[in-house]
Amino acid sequence: MEQSNAPKPARPARKPHQGGRVTMATVGRMAGVSQVTVSRALSDPHKVSADTLKRIQEAIRATGFVPNAIAGALASNKSLLISALVPAITNVVYSSLLHGFSKKMREHGYQIMLSETGFDPAEEEATLAAHLSRRPDGVLLTGVRHSPDVRRMLLGARVPVVEIWDITDTPIDCCVGFSHPDAGRAVAEFATASGYRKAACVLAGDERAQRRRQAFTDRFTELNGTEVVQINHPEGPATLARGRGALRELIDKHGFTEGVIYCSSDLQAHGVLIEARKSGIRVPEQLAVIGFGDQEFAAHTDPALTTVHVNGEKLGLSAANALLARFRGEEDLASVIDVGFEVIRRESA
Amino acid sequence: MEQSNAPKPARPARKPHQGGRVTMATVGRMAGVSQVTVSRALSDPHKVSADTLKRIQEAIRATGFVPNAIAGALASNKSLLISALVPAITNVVYSSLLHGFSKKMREHGYQIMLSETGFDPAEEEATLAAHLSRRPDGVLLTGVRHSPDVRRMLLGARVPVVEIWDITDTPIDCCVGFSHPDAGRAVAEFATASGYRKAACVLAGDERAQRRRQAFTDRFTELNGTEVVQINHPEGPATLARGRGALRELIDKHGFTEGVIYCSSDLQAHGVLIEARKSGIRVPEQLAVIGFGDQEFAAHTDPALTTVHVNGEKLGLSAANALLARFRGEEDLASVIDVGFEVIRRESA
DNA sequence: TTGAAAGCGCTAACAC
């Protein structure tokens, strides 16, 4: 009887997946080469002889082979996935950022895993955890204020991170954005220089809008010695309806009928414009209006909206470049990229 | 000398990854159990004794273990990833769909891999191929017109697919949307019933907008026996600026100064409204305006915009439910879900 | 230029 220190005949511990899946092995068999050669043909075609390459390509076509990036990711420890967290994709500010960002990343073979956080830190944390388990090669976060757990998770994952739409001296890894307080102050100075001595703020939105408002208010008061009237809707999105309501409130409750109104978004500013027109208030003669964001429509309202321009698509692109540079392992990377902003004078102020 | 038909001592064919990565094995070692038990503790906690469970959870906390979903996906053949392709995320129509869709999917543990196709079939094809290599568990496509290659790839991947924002009798798998021609006809009938005998179409956008326009035109002509004036900007996005320009063109080149103007989007309709006001044209007395989409602002323009409402978030939710039902392997699944639309009469027509 | 072997970190299947 044969000695049996040879390896035991393997017991099938597991049924194979449902039949028919085409793998590199299948393709290789068809082309008369091994599985590795197929892998090489795909990742480094010039490391394979022209003849085999052709046979492999034919086999791929014939079988309809689609490489399994999951297996590739596991083996190479590169997922080619980028995790992107934004507060709300229905907000054009963020979706246009993403547009520029993902375009660039896609060109380099990365796909975007996208989630909304709804301005909620707890949601951000939970979503980030879910994303990190998918082992993204990079992470895009909106804003620079994050929970300690978010920072900890990110640091632990040793993954490049870019925070956008704001800047700070202490980014997790790097940030691309602009100073919101600076923007608020710039508007206050612009308004003052334009001769307005009274002001109101119309706010709806996130913590960044709050900081713009605060800086505007402080600076305007400092320059003009007058209080700034505040209309705040911190909860929920900035909408045209809220802009209209805000002007009503300003007029009816605050008797605010002259001066400048600084809105936290173009959409609200547009609402103010509409309500002003409806109420027979002339803009900018009686009331001036300044928006924020310079969305497409801002140049085409009547009167055209004076606002603050930020190049969202370029910002998204810079963010992508920051990540890509990190993937390349470049040294001396900037950790704070300030893309700035610009006050655009049109007709409304 | 010992006989050597025993397996050869393994030669390290590959260096291990950089040190320090925490795996289930690490956690198990720390908790005094095997790796599988850790796996079970995570996926089926009640299959593990309370005591071990506690030790495992402690070990997880202590090590900062984050499960590797890539490895899980490879082993289980489930990626928990959904591929979503939309024409443009900066268009609120699509982003609000996505909002509802991804919310629901996320609740069930799925993450969204998102790409834009820019209304370009070739782009859609290339992006889909990239997505499919990531082995998504489901695919969301916008529209029902896709290249043969797209259909072939999808069928070959044997993955549930939901096509949204349009319907057809021959979906790849299933579709959730509404009939665009029906919507166009409904507007024609609404306009006719409202007493308008002359009409113009202002169009910018995709093939679906084209079909609405065509149906509107045919039906309006059929009912009123009058030609419908056409302003077409098939390339590029629908914008406020284009709406304004369209009205100028209608007035200056076509002498169109009475009747109803049907726009392919609310944004353009809003542009028409603004231009009309600026030109001293009364709406709806002289010119009536109808939009499409019922975006948030539509109810708050002045005059308020008459438009066609489609519940985008609900549509996204239905799409998610359709996929989830397929994941559950339910039988007798509807392959065409018509969510309908509604003409909303406000002040502009 | 090609191939063999090992292993990425997990889940499925089965035995105890």
Next chain:
DNA sequence: GTGTTAGCGCTTTCAA
């Protein structure tokens, strides 16, 4: 309740 084994489909390494 827990462990053992095999394997998911690739990439990496080394040898030829």
